[in-house]
Amino acid sequence: MKLKKKDRQEKLNQAIEKTPFITDEELAEQFQVSIQTIRLDRMELGIPEVRKRIESVAQENWDETLKALPADEVIGEVIDLELDQSAISILDIQAEHVFSRNHIARGHHLFAQANSLCVAVIDDELALTVNASIQFKRSVRLNERVVAKAKVIHTDKKRTTVEVNSHVEKELVFSGTFEMYRSTDR
Amino acid sequence: MKLKKKDRQEKLNQAIEKTPFITDEELAEQFQVSIQTIRLDRMELGIPEVRKRIESVAQENWDETLKALPADEVIGEVIDLELDQSAISILDIQAEHVFSRNHIARGHHLFAQANSLCVAVIDDELALTVNASIQFKRSVRLNERVVAKAKVIHTDKKRTTVEVNSHVEKELVFSGTFEMYRSTDR
């Protein structure tokens, strides 16, 4: 038996969510109704036409690309930066950062946030990490917001030492000391 | 003076590369030629129409979304694994791993390779990194192949210590000691 309107609209929503590239014609075929019915459904559900849908998927990607290209950037979002002194970044833990088994953030993301913040805080074309000593104080879970604070604690001709402490709310979750190499002398 | 055909086509290519969402009409306006000229140019350069361009940007994004999901895996490719003893993985350094300025691999990728190998080598549902002490011995460059070898050096009830040394050819590039926490006792 054919689906009732409500059921069909629900499935329609899911189908488009799963495959935004599908045309009304294909949907009509799939649900065994006329194209016009599909269009009425889309109207009622406020779903735009296939080209608009494709465009927004593309647009998302494009924003990502622009974000990723200066991959020279920091992992997370820098919210404060004083060159050669201190810096703060935030990283929202999302699905791609966690183990699916237990929803705990994978350590290297916290490391990446801290390490890239060290690179950013140094006023130099080329700053590389030489040594690091780090502690994971407690595990970070999905949807938590990690605030990393980097502080330059020592600098000599070629090397800079940076301390990073990352918190979720008031709780320390990660701490590390990074010894960075600078290409140019101070 | 107006651009010659060749110059125009070159600029056209760049413009579309930069903004794939632009229509022929807008391009015609931008280059002060007719729409037909733009279309001839696209034909000659083999550039598809705006909708196709948008679709391929969207398609890329869609593939990426699917790719990002199996994040539970090890960073790099495991080529040898003896549970609770040792493991080896290789990571080919590609464009997305390096700073675009100097083509040197970003530290957190080497860390991620080593750290995830530590997680993999431990025969446990849930292994988390507690502490790590690491050294970047020399910088790794684009297209180099990093071989990471992990070796369990100590185990007690709750903790396992793993040593990782990563080489490019015969040269040590990274080394670290990871203290891992296991959820289940041995």
Added chain:
DNA sequence: ATTACTATTAGGACCTAGTCATAATACTGG
């Protein structure tokens, strides 16, 4: 200047995947 060739522009028919509006038909519950 005339010819030869390339480059540009114009026009019309057709395409896809729609929107929007109107109207006819089908189904379903009271």
Added chain:
DNA sequence: CCAGTATTATGACTAGGTCCTAATAGTAAT
């Protein structure tokens, strides 16, 4: 059976094209 909802049909119009033909403009060589 009738009312109200759901579905389908139809036609006019849109954007952003393709494909083909044809006219016009610009340039370089004889």
